[in-house]
Amino acid sequence: MYDNDSKGISYTAGFFILIAFVLGGSIFAAMIAQPIWTNMTGKSLEALAQGDFTAADGTALKIMQVINALGAFMLPTLVTAHMLNRRPLKLIGFENRGMDAKQFGLVILIMATGLLFSNSLSYFTQLIPLPPSTKAYFDALENRYSGQVATLITAKSVGEYLVAVLVMALFPALGEEVLFRGGLQNFLTRGTRNPWASIIIVSIIFSLMHSSFYGFFSRVGLGIVLGAIYYYSGTIWWSIIAHFLYNAFLVTMLHVYAMRGAPLKEMLSEKTDSYWGVFALIPLVILFIIFKDSTAKSRRRHA
Numbered sequence: 001m002y003d004n005d006s007k008g009i010s011y012t013a014g015f016f017i018l019i020a021f022v023l024g025g026s027i028f029a030a031m032i033a034q035p036i037w038t039n040m041t042g043k044s045l046e047a048l049a050q051g052d053f054t055a056a057d058g059t060a061l062k063i064m065q066v067i068n069a070l071g072a073f074m075l076p077t078l079v080t081a082h083m084l085n086r087r088p089l090k091l092i093g094f095e096n097r098g099m100d101a102k103q104f105g106l107v108i109l110i111m112a113t114g115l116l117f118s119n120s121l122s123y124f125t126q127l128i129p130l131p132p133s134t135k136a137y138f139d140a141l142e143n144r145y146s147g148q149v150a151t152l153i154t155a156k157s158v159g160e161y162l163v164a165v166l167v168m169a170l171f172p173a174l175g176e177e178v179l180f181r182g183g184l185q186n187f188l189t190r191g192t193r194n195p196w197a198s199i200i201i202v203s204i205i206f207s208l209m210h211s212s213f214y215g216f217f218s219r220v221g222l223g224i225v226l227g228a229i230y231y232y233s234g235t236i237w238w239s240i241i242a243h244f245l246y247n248a249f250l251v252t253m254l255h256v257y258a259m260r261g262a263p264l265k266e267m268l269s270e271k272t273d274s275y276w277g278v279f280a281l282i283p284l285v286i287l288f289i290i291f292k293d294s295t296a297k298s299r300r301r302h303a
Contacts, residue, residue, distance in 0.1 A: 040057075074178050093230065094237070096237065103295060
């Protein structure tokens, strides 16, 4: 799907170029982050790989999180968009297409409903039979992730809490939405002209990159919700805001639990005992119909 600003490289090719750049960006970010970890914590890379974290490691982990969001996600997307189009920021969706308060309210309702729906999908993941060795491996991954997040979330003051929101909510939302929605989903949709196939494929990639077995279907569901917000609105801002609200809510809840002395690793578990959230799909579809109509009217007014 070319326009007057396209440089002649197909967007399907851009999709695969971006994946290659992300791999390269991840290696580059790791090269920068590793000495930061060893110098600031005095621990080996093996301790990092094993999830051997303490509260004292929080600052190093926060810096590494920001480096990864910028170096492995945002920078490769911006470089690829510049290769494909003369107006890379517009291509990604960094423009206001009639955003208004009504759409903001709908985004909040969509994410609240989408949270119920996507979280319930973890129930079905637990029904998949696994060999003991495979289950032990996935449990180890979950424990490592929970330990890292618990270290990043730990805050003893309002200032530390705001830093946690910035590092764990804003930067991941910005980096991941630019990459997955503004980059991969956008390029694949333009290349194939099949938006829903693109949304689903990229949502699967989105979930796989989080390396969580128990949260796999849940993150696929979340990715589809964010992908639909981006597709229907035509702007990256709403998906960034939606993702940020989701992250900020989780960070805030975890902070509250931590202040009450609750064990964060248990709260961070991707497992759930209920599937009732799947029925939130009905109001979620209705909200998207309203959102689609609202954003379409806004784009026509600002065309």
